[in-house]
Amino acid sequence: MGHVTPLAGLAKLLVLRHHFTATLVTFSDLPCSLPSSISTIQLPTPLLEDLPSNTHFVTRICLTIAHSVSPLREILISLRRTTRIAAVIFDLFGSDFLSMVKEFGIPSYLFITSNYFFLSFMLHLPTLEETTTGEFRDLSEPLRLPGCVPLNGEDFLEPLQERESVVCAWVVHIARNYDLFEGTLVNSFETIEADAAMYYKKRGDGKPHVWPIGPLTWSGSDMGTDESSHKRIEWLNRQPTESVVFICFGSGGTLSLEQTQELALGLEMSGQRFIWVVRVPNDTDPSSSYFNPKQNSENCFGFLPEGFVERTKDRGMIVHSWGPQREVLSHHATGGFVSHCGWNSTLESLMNGVPMIAWPLYAEQRMNAVLLVEGVKVALKAKVGVNGVVRRQEVAKVVKELMEGEEGKVVRRRMQEMKEEAARAVGKEGSSYKAIYEIVSLLEDSAVTTS
Ligand SMILES: *[C@@H]1O[C@H](CO)[C@@H](O)[C@H](O)[C@H]1NC(C)=O
Numbered sequence: 001m002g003h004v005t006p007l008a009g010l011a012k013l014l015v016l017r018h019h020f021t022a023t024l025v026t027f028s029d030l031p032c033s034l035p036s037s038i039s040t041i042q043l044p045t046p047l048l049e050d051l052p053s054n055t056h057f058v059t060r061i062c063l064t065i066a067h068s069v070s071p072l073r074e075i076l077i078s079l080r081r082t083t084r085i086a087a088v089i090f091d092l093f094g095s096d097f098l099s100m101v102k103e104f105g106i107p108s109y110l111f112i113t114s115n116y117f118f119l120s121f122m123l124h125l126p127t128l129e130e131t132t133t134g135e136f137r138d139l140s141e142p143l144r145l146p147g148c149v150p151l152n153g154e155d156f157l158e159p160l161q162e163r164e165s166v167v168c169a170w171v172v173h174i175a176r177n178y179d180l181f182e183g184t185l186v187n188s189f190e191t192i193e194a195d196a197a198m199y200y201k202k203r204g205d206g207k208p209h210v211w212p213i214g215p216l217t218w219s220g221s222d223m224g225t226d227e228s229s230h231k232r233i234e235w236l237n238r239q240p241t242e243s244v245v246f247i248c249f250g251s252g253g254t255l256s257l258e259q260t261q262e263l264a265l266g267l268e269m270s271g272q273r274f275i276w277v278v279r280v281p282n283d284t285d286p287s288s289s290y291f292n293p294k295q296n297s298e299n300c301f302g303f304l305p306e307g308f309v310e311r312t313k314d315r316g317m318i319v320h321s322w323g324p325q326r327e328v329l330s331h332h333a334t335g336g337f338v339s340h341c342g343w344n345s346t347l348e349s350l351m352n353g354v355p356m357i358a359w360p361l362y363a364e365q366r367m368n369a370v371l372l373v374e375g376v377k378v379a380l381k382a383k384v385g386v387n388g389v390v391r392r393q394e395v396a397k398v399v400k401e402l403m404e405g406e407e408g409k410v411v412r413r414r415m416q417e418m419k420e421e422a423a424r425a426v427g428k429e430g431s432s433y434k435a436i437y438e439i440v441s442l443l444e445d446s447a448v449t450t451s
């Protein structure tokens, strides 16, 4: 989801503002409605039957792509019968398609649905792999990438945490192709990563150009109109401005039972108002009735601490369903966001000026957390205690600090600045706006030459 929505957003921009036609090729149905000038093609998902059930999802994605080169080739052949293909724009997992598309002489671009920091990391990863041994978390020095905050090994991408694992090898493999694309688009903007942006602007050596085109999220009408989202908004409407903390760990994030309970008790101790998207704990038996909340609405939050729901009912709202989060983040009552730091969610928070508490879970989220806390300074960090659990006292402390404390004020002010910068970047003549024009003019040229 976090990858498909920005890609759909880019397609929409190219179609509506710049009059291209676009074909979105995905492995899944698109959750959002698209303008009629964007067609969609669904690639068949190869059967990966003999994979062990505990195979990392990144390995699954990479294998799926590796098995889909021929189907995509067929799609390109068929599209070429009726269309001049100006370019193919790939998601960050699309590396393995590159050489096939090059055979057609069609330019390929890489769209990093994350930031410059992630791109820099991936570009450096093959070197890091060749020049170091042992686990990355045991490296004696933090990694210093040009224009980026120092990064400790333990904060590297989660799939790299076991050097000998299959998934680690896949990530290094896809990174090797990153500098072979015609150009790279990042879903970031110049002012939020100013030093990195400057580095890439000046980077010569015939290296591909990098354009910041963000923040780009899906700008269609994706407001949920179901009953629960109405209830949420009505509840928010009754709360004072910037008084509510929103807690949501994205589409894929779950917590253990122990962590869920600590978070609940910490929220209670903080005394703050909150909306919490509560997920069934990830160590719950899958046959549990919690997974069928409809059949069992009485007890569907039965894993929360005894009496918690009752005690917090006047200032807290707990909801099952994830998203759409924009309606919550853009509401004036929302004053803080406890987030897993997925980049999509982060951009939503930035665009709405909501300061964050960084609580990374997987993928590149720890890197995003470092960027937000130490680089951009728009987030406070929830400190992880023994056994990898954020304890209730820490939850209470950091939530209170964000909403009422001095550090909270500082990140709130900084986030407000970033909100204005983000709007400026995508506004007329802003840096991201101009970057899109540059790309468009290249695409127009290649549409002529590939005809
Ligand atoms: C990303 O943001 C869009 C809105 O721009 C939202 O609808 C979508 O659910 C978000 N996806 C993820 C994975 O956070």
Ligand SMILES: *[C@@H]1O[C@H](CO)[C@@H](O)[C@H](O)[C@H]1NC(C)=O
Pocket (backbone or CB within 6 Å): 254, 255, 256, 259, 260, 282, 283, 388
């Ligand atoms: C469950 O959530 C915890 C965070 O509370 C996380 O550390 C752990 O990896 C998750 N386990 C699974 C199987 O997703």
